[in-house]
Amino acid sequence: SIPLGYFGGIGAGSRRGILVKGGEYLDVLAEVDTVVFDKTGTLTTGRFEVTDVATNGELTIDELLRLAARVEMASTHPLAKAIVEHAGPVLPFTMIKEEPGYGLMAIDGEDRIYVGSARYVQKLGYPIPAETSGTIVHIVKNDRWLGRIELRDQVKPDAKDTIQALKRYGYQTVMLTGDRQKVAVAVGSAIGIDEVRSELLPHQKVAEIERLAETGKVAFVGDGLNDAAALARADVGLVMGGVGSDAAVTAADLVLMNDAPRDVVEAIELSRRTRRIVW
Ligand code: ADP
Ligand code: MG
Helix, strand or coil, X not given: CCCHHHHHHHHHHHHCCEEECCHXXXXXXXXXXXXXXXXXXXXXXXXXXXXXXXXXCCCCHHHHHXXXXXXXXXXXXXXXXXXXXXXXXXXXXXXXXXXXXXXXXXXXXXXXXXXXXHHHHHHCCCCCXXXXXXXXXXXXXXXXXXXXXXXXXXXXXXXXHHXXXXXXXXXXXXXXXXXXXXXXXXXXXXXXCCEEECCCCHHHHHHHHHHHHCCCCEEEEXXXXXXXXXXXXXXXXXXXXXXXXXXXXXXXXXXXXXXXXXXXXXXXXXXXXXXXXXX
C-alpha cells in the first residue's frame, strides 16, 4: 500500500505543474546528492535566433539557409525549428536520416547533404574552417563544405538563482551538453554551475551520469530526444514538459510543466516535505 502522505505530495506537485509519475520518485528525489542539467532547452530557452551565416561562395546566404531548412524540416530539434523559421517556407527533402547529437543527412538524387555539428562533419572526414563563438550548424554537400549557420539562445531568467539555491542546499551541480565547449563554458560561468562537460553524444551523457552515480544519488534534468537515455539512467529523471520531446517525457519520472529550472528546487523541497509526512 502507498502511504497517504505520497498522495498529498503528488497532489501538491500537480497543482504547481510538477507531475510525479509515482510516490517512489519523490522518495529518491529526497535522497539526491547531485543535480545534473542538460543545457539547451533546459537551462537555456532553446529558442534560437540565427546570428550569422557564412558560405564558401558557391551558394548565396539565402540559398544556403533554404538548403539547410529543406533538411531541418525533418527534425524537431530547437536548432532545426529556428533554421526553418528563418529560411521561410521550403519543400522538404523526402529521404532524411537524423543522428541524435550530430545532425541530419538528406539524399537528393545523386547528392548527399549533411547538416550538423563540427564533430558530425569531421566524423564524415571533412575539414571545417575556424569557428565563431555561438552554436554552429555546418552544411556539407557531397565532398564540399558549403557554409555554416551560427545561432544563439538565452539563459532562462531563473537558471542562475536555481543553481545558487541548489548549491546553498549542498547539492553538487553539473551541466552536460552536446554543444561546443565555448558555448557551454559561457553558460556555465554565467550561472555559476560547479562542473561543465561539453560536446557529448547521448551515450556519453549516460556515461557521465554513471560516473557521478558512483559517489551518490543523481537527478538528471533534460528536455530533448538526446536526453532520453540519461533521463532513464539517472536515479530520478526530470523533464521540461512543455518543450520536451515525447521520448524524453516518457523516460522521465517527474514532468515540469512550466519548463522552469526553479521547479527543480520546488520538486526537491516537495520531496523532503512529503518524506517528513510519510515517516
Ligand atoms: P544539447 O545537449 O545542448 O541539447 P544536442 O546533443 O541536441 O545538444 O546537439 C549537439 C550539437 O549537435 C548541436 O549543437 C548541433 O551542432 C548538432 N545538432 C544536433 N541536432 C541537430 C539538428 N537537428 N540540426 C543541426 N545540428 C544539430
Ligand atoms: Mg536539450
